[in-house]
Amino acid sequence: MTIFGYRVPMMASLLAWCLVWEIVGQLELSFLVPPLSHVVAAAFTLVQTGTWQAAALTTLNSFLIGMAFAIVVGVLLGVLMGRFPVADNLFGIWVNIFVSAPLSALVPVLMILFGMGETTVVVTVFLFAVWIIVLDTRAGIQAVPRSLEEMGRSYGAGGLRLYSKIILLAALPEILAGIRLGMVRGVKGVVIGQLLVSIIGYGELFELYSRNFDMENFWALTIILFAAAMGLSAIIENIEKRVEYYAGVR
Amino acid sequence: MRNITAAASAAATTPSPEAAVEVRGICKMYADMEALRSIDLDFPAGKLTTLLGPSGCGKTTLLKIIAGLIPATSGEVRVNGVPVTGPGPERAFVFQDFALMPWATVMRNVAFGLELKGVGKDERQAIAHKYIAEVGLSGFENKYPHELSGGMRQRVGLARAFAVNADVLLLDEPFSAVDEQNRRKFQEDLLRLVELEKKTFIFVTHSIEEAVYCSDRIVILSRRPGRVAQIIEPEIDRTASPDAIRRDQGYLDTVEEIWQGLKRYVD
Numbered sequence: 483m484t485i486f487g488y489r490v491p492m493m494a495s496l497l498a499w500c501l502v503w504e505i506v507g508q509l510e511l512s513f514l515v516p517p518l519s520h521v522v523a524a525a526f527t528l529v530q531t532g533t534w535q536a537a538a539l540t541t542l543n544s545f546l547i548g549m550a551f552a553i554v555v556g557v558l559l560g561v562l563m564g565r566f567p568v569a570d571n572l573f574g575i576w577v578n579i580f581v582s583a584p585l586s587a588l589v590p591v592l593m594i595l596f597g598m599g600e601t602t603v604v605v606t607v608f609l610f611a612v613w614i615i616v617l618d619t620r621a622g623i624q625a626v627p628r629s630l631e632e633m634g635r636s637y638g639a640g641g642l643r644l645y646s647k648i649i650l651l652a653a654l655p656e657i658l659a660g661i662r663l664g665m666v667r668g669v670k671g672v673v674i675g676q677l678l679v680s681i682i683g684y685g686e687l688f689e690l691y692s693r694n695f696d697m698e699n700f701w702a703l704t705i706i707l708f709a710a711a712m713g714l715s716a717i718i719e720n721i722e723k724r725v726e727y728y729a730g731v732r
Numbered sequence: 733m734r735n736i737t738a739a740a741s742a743a744a745t746t747p748s749p750e751a752a753v754e755v756r757g758i759c760k761m762y763a764d765m766e767a768l769r770s771i772d773l774d775f776p777a778g779k780l781t782t783l784l785g786p787s788g789c790g791k792t793t794l795l796k797i798i799a800g801l802i803p804a805t806s807g808e809v810r811v812n813g814v815p816v817t818g819p820g821p822e823r824a825f826v827f828q829d830f831a832l833m834p835w836a837t838v839m840r841n842v843a844f845g846l847e848l849k850g851v852g853k854d855e856r857q858a859i860a861h862k863y864i865a866e867v868g869l870s871g872f873e874n875k876y877p878h879e880l881s882g883g884m885r886q887r888v889g890l891a892r893a894f895a896v897n898a899d900v901l902l903l904d905e906p907f908s909a910v911d912e913q914n915r916r917k918f919q920e921d922l923l924r925l926v927e928l929e930k931k932t933f934i935f936v937t938h939s940i941e942e943a944v945y946c947s948d949r950i951v952i953l954s955r956r957p958g959r960v961a962q963i964i965e966p967e968i969d970r971t972a973s974p975d976a977i978r979r980d981q982g983y984l985d986t987v988e989e990i991w992q993g994l995k996r997y998v999d
Contacts, residue, residue: 632801633831636819637845637896647848651835725835 516698525702533687540683544600545672548607552664556612557657560619561645564653570620581613585671589678600682603675610671611664618663622656623649655726662718669711752777752900752932753798758807760793766957767793771807773960775900779948780926780933784940784990786997790958791936792828792904798934799825799902811900821849824893826903830885832877838864838888839873845896856895863891866928868921883914894925900932907942919946920974940994944968944986945977952990955997962993
């Protein structure tokens with residue numbers, strides 16, 4: 483971006499918004515908006531507390547388990563749907579319903595099914611993340627050039643080797659895009675799950691701080707969470723870029 | 733030039749001993765569309781035979797049936813006397829759109845057939861190295877397909893087919909996605925490789941000039957449903973320089989005769 487011919491660095495807009503936040507906070511217009519400097523200070527103290535570390539660990543644990551299931555199931559189902567019209571007809575409608583459905587509404591039902599603990603949160607992460615992975619994988623598999631598949635077969639790759647040597651690799655850019663989008667949704671899932679179950683992990687902390695109007699800690703928690711979600715997404719995006727570079731011509 | 737259409741039916745009943753690939757009564761139906769109708773053909777070993785015809789005559793379908801990539805509705809293909817039930821190591825395919833793995837280097841692409849056969853890394857790289865040199869791509873071993881031009885990509889496809897040391901090479905319009913000047917050079921190189929490798933080539937093209945220039949035998953297929961309309965053996969002196977061949981009267985007459993025969997199929 484350039485303003486009056488001067489090149490403005492990329493993060494400049496973020497700094498400007500931070501400044502606005504600080505000024506509004508210092509003016510004490512609302513207790514909801516404490517100055518950013520206080521929030522940052524709160525964040526540094528927060529991450530050193532045992533409560534936060536335990537909460538972060540629980541949250542990360544639920545998130546990773548849920549994502550692992552979502553990736554395995556999502557890629558498998560996506561490959562099945564991409565390869566076999568029967569599977570596509572059988573599951574297509576459900577995947578499309580679930581990918582756009584407000585899944586938060588289902589969490590209370592999940593609580594009845596899986597109890598008020600981590601299992602519910604893991605299932606919530608799974609349900610938030612899996613559908614987009616299925617859809618993207620399916621699209622990737624269907625876009626694999628027919629000739630590439632025929633090439634694999636004619637040079638002796640049959641059965642599983644056709645998948646491991648050709649089809650999955652050729653669909654990798656789309657599969658990774660699906661996983662990245664799934665991760666972003668999974669972060670939402672873990673927080674919503676924990677908020678509704680409300681006695682574990684990050685959800686518990688959010689509940690605690692918002693109920694006590696401890697806005698400095700509340701915002702600190704939010705910023706840490708956002709940064710983590712963006713960081714995860716950036717890592718996958720980085721892998722994606724490398725893969726797409728090789729897949730540039732298909 | 734020799735027109736052996738009449739002799740072809742005789743060959744169908746008495747298989748010639750030197751035929752590497754025999755096609756017997758091949759029919760192919762897609763739903764209710766008839767693509768190929770009772771094709772009987774012999775492909776002599778060590779020769780380059782071209783399948784030529786108007787678009788939609790089923791020439792690529794026939795090639796893929798020979799490759800074992802798609803099943804025939806009825807009829808049989810035998811390679812070295814053995815019936816074809818699927819792809820096999822005695823046949824190698826060169827694809828119209830190259831079908832290179834974009835995530836793999838030239839070296840890995842060329843060695844891919846050997847990799848699937850379970851040949852050890854050093855050995856397959858040595859073989860791949862030889863064929864990369866033979867198609868004129870030395871120094872490009874570690875490049876990726878998107879870093880190469882269309883012509884160079886197809887050279888990779890050709891090297892991959894040579895590397896598996898198959899008896900029969902099946903080429904599906906290999907030069908159609910290559911620009912004109914590169915194509916000419918490529919055709920000359922192909923002729924040199926045919927001479928060098930002593931393999932059976934089956935070549936699909938829609939270019940009459942290309943067919944006459946490259947082939948020992950040209951099979952002309954009629955429009956849908958595809959049938960053998962004519963078999964021609966252009967008798968051209970291959971020892972002459974490429975430019976002399978392209979000005980040769982026999983070459984020009986053959987091109988003209990094939991065009992006269994095919995003209996009625998073109999809208």
